[in-house]
Amino acid sequence: MFADYHVHTPLCRHAEGEPAEYVAAARAAGLDEIGFSDHCPMDGPEPFDDWRMLRAELPRYVDMIVAAREAATPFPVRLGLECDFIAGHEKWIEQLAVAAPWDYLIGSVHYLAPGWDVDNPRWIGRFTAGPDATEDIWARYWAAFTAMAASGLFDFLAHPDLPKKFGHRPAGDLQRFYEPAIAAMARTSTGFEISTAGLRKPAGELYPADEFLRHAHEAGLEITINSDAHAPAEIGHAFDQAAAAARAAGFTRTLRFEGRQRRRISLA
Numbered sequence: 001m002f003a004d005y006h007v008h009t010p011l012c013r014h015a016e017g018e019p020a021e022y023v024a025a026a027r028a029a030g031l032d033e034i035g036f037s038d039h040c041p042m043d044g045p046e047p048f049d050d051w052r053m054l055r056a057e058l059p060r061y062v063d064m065i066v067a068a069r070e071a072a073t074p075f076p077v078r079l080g081l082e083c084d085f086i087a088g089h090e091k092w093i094e095q096l097a098v099a100a101p102w103d104y105l106i107g108s109v110h111y112l113a114p115g116w117d118v119d120n121p122r123w124i125g126r127f128t129a130g131p132d133a134t135e136d137i138w139a140r141y142w143a144a145f146t147a148m149a150a151s152g153l154f155d156f157l158a159h160p161d162l163p164k165k166f167g168h169r170p171a172g173d174l175q176r177f178y179e180p181a182i183a184a185m186a187r188t189s190t191g192f193e194i195s196t197a198g199l200r201k202p203a204g205e206l207y208p209a210d211e212f213l214r215h216a217h218e219a220g221l222e223i224t225i226n227s228d229a230h231a232p233a234e235i236g237h238a239f240d241q242a243a244a245a246a247r248a249a250g251f252t253r254t255l256r257f258e259g260r261q262r263r264r265i266s267l268a
């Protein structure tokens with residue numbers, strides 16, 4: 001009943017385990033499909049940072065996943081990519097989109113600006129650097145996330161409320177951040193993931209929060225359920241909990257992708 005579509009490989013320099021080990025973990029966890037989605041290479045001078053493949057490594061990534069797919073037949077292994085959205089770099093995403101026969105593209109916001117990755121523990125002090133620091137970070141993040149949703153470049157979007165990773169949330173009703181993003185996703189028919197990675201971080205809850213899920217369901221958005229695995233043991237982690245949260249918010253189906261076409265699977 002479940003697929004795990006947010007899965008990394010050692011090419012990103014901070015994940016462990018070969019694709020075949022992730023596939024074996026998916027089968028052992030009772031999933032019926034897996035998709036890889038390593039961090040994309042970036043345009044401009046390299047290295048862009050220390051946690052992604054280089055542009056020259058993209059063909060190796062594709063070959064690696066295609067080989068894993070052939071070895072796993074008939075178990076479905078999808079080819080995806082987790083793309084960092086940075087406003088002004090949309091052309092690069094368009095180039096990536098035609099660089100390989102992707103089954104899906106995931107859009108992510110990690111960067112509030114080049115060199116300022118919001119989920120990097122290196123910058124954790126910035127959340128408490130002033131009375132409005134967390135509010136300001138969230139505002140910048142959600143503006144970028146909303147622009148990503150409005151771009152329509154992606155099949156679904158990753159870990160929507162990522163800036164809560166270290167446990168920092170602004171005061172008050174967070175719907176003010178969610179609403180514009182959800183509206184933009186609805187306009188562009190872009191899906192999003194419920195990510196169990198937040199359960200493994202100080203945030204201690206799923207990405208996104210239940211309130212986001214409820215509003216997203218009301219807006220007619222569609223979901224995937226993923227682990228953001230950086231090790232084979234994380235494949236399928238806490239999917240029952242994510243599915244329960246999805247059902248509680250009203251979702252009855254999850255998305256599957258092949259050749260960037262959607263199918264829907266019942267969550268019943």
Ligand SMILES: [Zn+2]
Binds near residue numbers: 012
């Ligand atoms: Zn990663």
Ligand SMILES: [Zn+2]
Binds near residue numbers: 006007008082228
């Ligand atoms: Zn990821």
